Amino acid sequence: MEAEEIRLNREVYETLISLTEPPAPAVRIWTGERWGPEDAPATLVLNHPGALRVMLMPPGDLVAGEAYVFGDVDIEGDLYAALEFGARLDAARRHPVKVLRLMRRLRKLPEAAGHADKRPTRGGRVHSRARDEEAVRHHYDAGNEFFESFLDPRMVYSCAYFLDATDTLEDAQERKLDVVCRKLQLSPGQRLLDVGCGWGALVIHAARHYDVEAVGITLSLEQAEEARRRAKEAGVDQQVDILVQDYREVEGTFDAIASIGMYEHVGAKELGTYFSRLSELLGPRGILLNHGITTRDRRGGRGKPTFVSTYVFPDGELHPVEMALVEAENAGFYVRDVESLRPSYAMTLRRWVENLEGSPMTDTPEDEVRHRIFRLYLAGSALSFELGGSDVYQIVAVKPERPWTLGRGFMVASDDG
Secondary structure, eight states, X not given: OHHHHHHHHHHHHHHHHHTSOSOOXXXXXXXXXXESOTTOSEEEEEOSTTHHHHHHSSOSHHHHHHHHHTTSEEEEEOHHHHHHHHHHHHHGGGOHHHHHHHHHHHHHSOOOOOSGGGSOOOOSSTTOHHHHHHHHHHHHTSOHHHHHTTSOTTOOOSOOOOSSTTOOHHHHHHXXXXXXXXXXXXXXXXXXXXXSOTTSHHHHHHHHXXXXXXXXXXXXXXXHHHHHHHHHHTTXXXXXXEEEOOGGGOOSOEEEEEEESOGGGTOGXXXXXXXXXXXXXXXXXXXXXXXXXEESOOSOSOOSOOHIIIIISTTOOOBOHHHHHHXXXXXXXXXXXXXXXXXXXXXXXXXXXXXXHHSOOOSSHHXXXXXHXXXXXXXXXXXXXXXXXXXXXXXXXXXXXXXXXXXXXXXXSSTTO
């Protein structure tokens, strides 16, 4: 029986590598036997005879990710090379005859239990306030210590601003904070709102270096507590207020608003409400910076659940950049500047993966699952930015009453520019 299982797995492996261009990963099966190129950049470890069937049926990144997270397969060597091979396999769906041959062979492999019963479930209307709160806390209340294990010391959980590949993550994140403040043209005494403030890096930086009054909002209780502690430690707690609040609940008037890495949680149907609410919160000469990830996929619709939408960012949605521009203008904004930071985000993510892999991991099964989820998510996201499937844009938009300014303004060419 085992000899037959080995033969079938080898047939599936050979079919897989025939679907794409080299390089292909090697395979080591549960008996220790290894197949594939000696110099393969990565090795896929099959921990039982049905591992490939669990990973590839039905096709999609959700079940493939689950197979890695829950230990059906392991990846040794270059994780990015293994994921890039997976991306090439996905593109191979354009060859239906080959895919049909693969599916037939996969069905001959031993059946093994999948992991659908482990998937998080949520109730309530998508993007209602209660469900958004639950979704945000699913991700961000995973423990401040865990995020400290891979973020920079300021705990900035969004794209850094690299000018050179030799920049440290810490320097690139500090530059990003300053770029945001300069694009918002902050000046002493102004009021700044940070929508989705995380652990408070931007509001603390703006208060310390631009002497503004800053309000940061988050739905994460753990983030809020740590952000308040950091503001006090930095000596700006009298200028910084951290609130656990939905953006739809904020009251008051602000001179500037930053929304960084938050609008991905809003949802396509709520983008109009989102930009309209931010417009209402801005004074007549106000300025908005919206920093968010976008997709090049213009097919529309939420589609089937993915690994990231199931295990990482529940209910998260990515939109083409033009959707944000249209909804901002529909809300009365004038768009002044649009900048892509795609190469910087790829570099940021690779630094996070390096930090995560270098951090100690406790021995509980829950910690191992979380570590695998984030390792796969961060590395896969880095590849998506490098291959062009995803982008990230900073959009600067103003109220119509704000006058034009000429010259370099907020544009950044160097650290002392």
